[in-house]
Every structure is written in structure tokens, then in C-alpha cells.
Amino acid sequence: LFALSPSRSMPLVVVTGLPTTGKTRRSEELRDFLQAQGHEVSLVNEESLYQDRNRNYASVVNEKNARGELKSAVQRLLDTKRVVIADSMNFIKGFRYELFCVAKEVGTTMCTVFCDESVATARNWNQECQHYAEEVFDDLAEVRPLWLPVL
Numbered sequence: 585l586f587a588l589s590p591s592r593s594m595p596l597v598v599v600t601g602l603p604t605t606g607k608t609r610r611s612e613e614l615r616d617f618l619q620a621q622g623h624e625v626s627l628v629n630e631e632s633l634y635q636d637r638n639r640n641y642a643s644v645v646n647e648k649n650a651r652g653e654l655k656s657a658v659q660r661l662l663d664t665k666r667v668v669i670a671d672s673m674n675f676i677k678g679f680r681y682e683l684f685c686v687a688k689e690v691g692t693t694m695c696t697v698f699c700d701e702s703v704a705t706a707r708n709w710n711q712e713c714q715h716y717a718e719e720v721f722d723d724l725a726e727v728r729p730l731w732l733p734v735l
Contacts, residue, residue, distance in 0.1 A: 596662055596687040600674040601699030603637075603724050604710040610699060611671035618667055626661045629671035633657060638717045641673075641724055651679055658683060662690050673724065 597614065599607045608629060615625045630637050633653050640650040654672050662668045674680055680696060687694040701709075703725045710721050 595667060595692060596658065596683060596694040597667060597669045597697060598674050598680055598683055598694060599669065599671045599697045599699065600680070602701060602703065602706045603673070603716050603721050604706050604713060605699040605701040607671055607699045610697065611669045614697075615667075615669055624666035625669065626666055627669045627671060628654060628657045628661065637715060638720050641716070641720050651676075655679075655682060655686065659686055662686060662692065664690065664692050675724075 597611075599611050601607050608631075611627055611629065615627045618625045630640065630650070633650075635650055635653065640646050650672075654670060658668055658670050670683060674683075674696075684694050707721065707725065710716055710718075716724070
């Protein structure tokens with residue numbers, strides 16, 4: 585990823601992990617690093633789409649709609665001249681595969697960044713920053729096996 589040149593196609597970077605494990609921080613650091621190297625970078629996340637995290641994960645319907653908005657934004661932005669960072673939960677393997685197919689359709693590559701941390705540590709960080717309501721965090725933490733990367 586760090587050896588990108590202007591003549592090569594730019595990747596889609598999908599960031600995944602439990603809530604409050606540093607996905608957004610790492611996404612912003614990666615964006616800043618790549619921009620400093622002269623690359624065009626777009627960061628797509630709940631904030632850039634003006635979404636409310638707690639509302640997104642309060643129901644299955646809201647979550648599905650949020651994923652649809654994220655995918656649409658990635659499709660609009662993705663081309664061979666920029667890096668697109670999809671910073672969201674992205675915990676459903678099938679959704680990550682859909683994003684992979686979007687990248688292939690455009691003729692670019694995709695990588696997945698898995699931000700790993702224990703549920704206990706993530707819960708402590710969430711209590712400090714209060715990004716997610718406690719019941720929303722608990723529901724999302726219950727799907728822990730889905731977060732494991734597919735090798």
C-alpha cells in the first residue's frame with residue numbers, strides 16, 4: 585500500500601473491527617499519510633455520510649440502509665486514480681465481498697484492515713468516549729465471531 589505510484593491503480597481500503605477499536609483513527613492516519621505522499625484519498629464513514637452510529641445499528645433495517653449508503657458512496661468515489669477508505673463496521677463478510685466486487689468492476693484492488701482489540705478493552709474505550717450507546721455496543725460485541733478475518 586505504501587508503494588503506490590501515480591501510474592498504478594489505487595486500492596479500496598476496507599477497515600473493519602469491533603466498535604471503538606481505533607478504526608476511524610487509523611483511517612484518518614492512513615488518509616493523512618497517503619495525502620502527504622501526493623495521493624488523492626477519500627474517506628467514507630458515518631461522519632462523512634452524516635449518519636448517526638447509534639441509529640444505524642439500532643435495527644436491522646437501519647443497518648441495511650447504512651450499508652447501502654456506504655456502498656453507494658464507495659461506488660461513486662472509486663476509480664483508478666484515488667484511494668477510497670471505507671471506515672465503518674464492515675463486519676459482514678458478504679458486504680466486504682460486495683465491496684471487493686465493486687473494486688474489481690472498477691479495475692482496482694482492495695485490501696482489508698482489521699482493527700483487533702478485546703471486547704473488554706473496546707467496552708472500556710466506549711465508556712470513555714461514548715460513541716455508542718451501551719445497548720448498541722453490547723449487541724455489536726455479541727457478533728464477535730463475525731469479526732474474525734477470513735484467511
